[in-house]
Amino acid sequence: MTALPPPPQVITTSTNLLFINEDDDTTCPLAVLAAPTVETPAANEEEEKQDEDTAPAPAVPDELSSPARFGSDINQYSASLSTYRDANNVSVSEYELKAAGAAVISDSYLAKRRQIIIDFIDFLKTEPSKYAHLLQLVDTPTDFPITPVLIENVFVCFSGESEKQKKQQQLNLILINWVGNRRLKSTTSCNSLPFPQPSTLNMDLRAFMAGTKEYYLWTFGVSDFNFEGGYNGFFVKLMDERMLLDVSIENEYLRFNFFTNYNPSHLPHSFFVHS
Numbered sequence: 001m002t003a004l005p006p007p008p009q010v011i012t013t014s015t016n017l018l019f020i021n022e023d024d025d026t027t028c029p030l031a032v033l034a035a036p037t038v039e040t041p042a043a044n045e046e047e048e049k050q051d052e053d054t055a056p057a058p059a060v061p062d063e064l065s066s067p068a069r070f071g072s073d074i075n076q077y078s079a080s081l082s083t084y085r086d087a088n089n090v091s092v093s094e095y096e097l098k099a100a101g102a103a104v105i106s107d108s109y110l111a112k113r114r115q116i117i118i119d120f121i122d123f124l125k126t127e128p129s130k131y132a133h134l135l136q137l138v139d140t141p142t143d144f145p146i147t148p149v150l151i152e153n154v155f156v157c158f159s160g161e162s163e164k165q166k167k168q169q170q171l172n173l174i175l176i177n178w179v180g181n182r183r184l185k186s187t188t189s190c191n192s193l194p195f196p197q198p199s200t201l202n203m204d205l206r207a208f209m210a211g212t213k214e215y216y217l218w219t220f221g222v223s224d225f226n227f228e229g230g231y232n233g234f235f236v237k238l239m240d241e242r243m244l245l246d247v248s249i250e251n252e253y254l255r256f257n258f259f260t261n262y263n264p265s266h267l268p269h270s271f272f273v274h275s
Contacts, residue, residue, distance in 0.1 A: 113211035116204045121152055123178045135159075146215050150272075155216040168224055175231045179205065180238060198239050 085091065092100075124131040134154035141147060141156060158167050179201055183194045196204070205222060212218040225231035 105196060109207070112204075113207050113214075116208045117211050117215075119204075120178060121154075121184075123181065124152075124154065124174075126181075145214060151216075155212065155218075158212075158220075159217040161219055164219065168220065171220065172225050172229075172231050175205070175225065176234050179231070179235065193242065193245060195242055201235075 015100040121135075124135055128135060131154075134152065134157060136153045138153045138156055139160075140148045144150075144159075157172055161192055182201065183198055184196055202222075209218070209221055213220070222232070226233075
């Protein structure tokens, strides 16, 4: 029986691992190793301390701690609000109760809408030759949400979305002349000039826009006229001029913008921010 040669002898150095073949006295590299690292107790303690510092915080059961990348839908919010009220024995607030019995639009505001629309037509009638086409009486379109009667063509002419930009340009000129020419029927000691106060003019115009949108399907808001040469810029200049004539107008600005940054030279802009 042939005896097996002894296994190669392995010699370990700091960087090389060699084996020796005793039959032919040759050496061959087996592998290249990195120098052995010696772990010290101080290093271990430092790593453990870092692990403790970077350890994740314990999970918070509160739903507000969860990431809200996709948000909550209205059903989730509604259910959460109901759960909150039940858990805390909270009912609706006194203001919510008041709102529940309130009319959507008051009768006085509806009357204001109608009156300001009549004022608009009265202005067109001051120049009948200029606005003849707009003052012509026509049948009410079938899609208008009002009783079929003869109405001024201006309400039909500016209704709907078609050719809105052209309508916008023409209506812009009418608004400038209408509002610029509005006067009070009588003056008082508080208002020596015959001009309506800025807040009155703006509330009237918003009521006009709301009425024409509801009754005649107009699609304009005050912010649609915020362009160069538009009504909004005209109103700023007009109020700046009137402020120099009557301090009561400046005082009205101050009252109307009590909770805004008061800047007399730019104040009228605040009337159009939320339109």
